[in-house]
Amino acid sequence: MWLTARPTSPPSIACRPTRPLAGRSAEPAKAYDAVFGARYIDRFERRDGVWRIAVRRSAAEYRHYRPVNEGELANVPDRLRGQWGDDDVSAPVVAGWREAPKARDAQTLDLLAARAEIADVVNRFCHMVDRHRWELMDSVFHDDATSRFLDSVRSMDEVRASGRAMLGPLTGTHHQTGNMLIRVDGDTAWAETYVTAFHAVPTTAPPGTFWGGRDEPYEGVAGGRYVDRLERRDGRWKIAERQTLVEWRHDQPVRDGALSQTPPQFRGQRGDADVSRPVVAALLDRK
Numbered sequence: 661m662w663l664t665a666r667p668t669s670p671p672s673i674a675c676r677p678t679r680p681l682a683g684r685s686a687e688p689a690k691a692y693d694a695v696f697g698a699r700y701i702d703r704f705e706r707r708d709g710v711w712r713i714a715v716r717r718s719a720a721e722y723r724h725y726r727p728v729n730e731g732e733l734a735n736v737p738d739r740l741r742g743q744w745g746d747d748d749v750s751a752p753v754v755a756g757w758r759e760a761p762k763a764r765d766a767q768t769l770d771l772l773a774a775r776a777e778i779a780d781v782v783n784r785f786c787h788m789v790d791r792h793r794w795e796l797m798d799s800v801f802h803d804d805a806t807s808r809f810l811d812s813v814r815s816m817d818e819v820r821a822s823g824r825a826m827l828g829p830l831t832g833t834h835h836q837t838g839n840m841l842i843r844v845d846g847d848t849a850w851a852e853t854y855v856t857a858f859h860a861v862p863t864t865a866p867p868g869t870f871w872g873g874r875d876e877p878y879e880g881v882a883g884g885r886y887v888d889r890l891e892r893r894d895g896r897w898k899i900a901e902r903q904t905l906v907e908w909r910h911d912q913p914v915r916d917g918a919l920s921q922t923p924p925q926f927r928g929q930r931g932d933a934d935v936s937r938p939v940v941a942a943l944l945d946r947k
Contacts, residue, residue, distance in 0.1 A: 733909035786835035
């Protein structure tokens with residue numbers, strides 16, 4: 661039986677060599693980012709009740725080399741940008757996979773339902789910050805949850821305040837989730853979610869912050885991971901502990917192109933003005 665993975669958009673692989681490949685650059689001593697887009701075409705086989713890849717083919721689509729421009733990320737310690745192996749904060753997510761296959765491999769309906777609800781919680785967070793719907797916080801985090809961003813651990817009240825302070829002055833943000841790994845163990849779960857976030861930073865943004873204003877407006881695009889510990893309480897999954905890792909960042913001048921001619925109402929709004937209101941209406945206890 662063939663099961664093939666054909667993503668609608670090519671996955672990207674970001675690498676950061678300290679020196680370019682021979683013949684690729686006239687400045688071999690400068691660091692650069694190498695971004696690859698490709699597809700994986702896989703044949704899976706189920707053996708002893710467990711699905712795994714039997715044959716993989718890769719099809720390369722594009723490759724970009726560009727100079728590094730990390731902005732404030734250059735000042736972030738490596739330990740807060742993700743590690744390799746057991747030193748990474750995602751270790752609890754994959755810990756169970758090293759053991760012999762258990763009932764989780766049967767993909768029961770309860771497990772599938774838990775995974776779907778957990779994914780929805782993570783995506784709801786992205787909607788909350790992009791649309792500035794801070795009233796959705798209670799549907800994402802437990803009241804006693806904590807959230808670590810870089811070297812600061814915040815309560816939920818502090819997350820609301822810092823979110824408004826850091827993202828409120830920006831003219832737009834767009835968080836897009838990608839790869840997600842979920843491990844469920846009873847009423848506790850761990851999830852690792854890759855995220856790419858776009859930020860439009862005006863000159864009026866407060867200087868000195870992670871997305872601080874400068875003399876000219878710029879676009880800041882960052883990639884990282886959410887590593888979450890979730891708990892199911894009273895039948896609902898929510899985040900109990902989150903750590904956000906920022907692993908790459910690009911700052912560049914604003915180039916809106918034809919988008920600058922698009923009326924604001926067609927570019928997305930914040931709060932009730934956005935066309936997504938019906939999606940979250942039930943969560944807001946609105947008819």
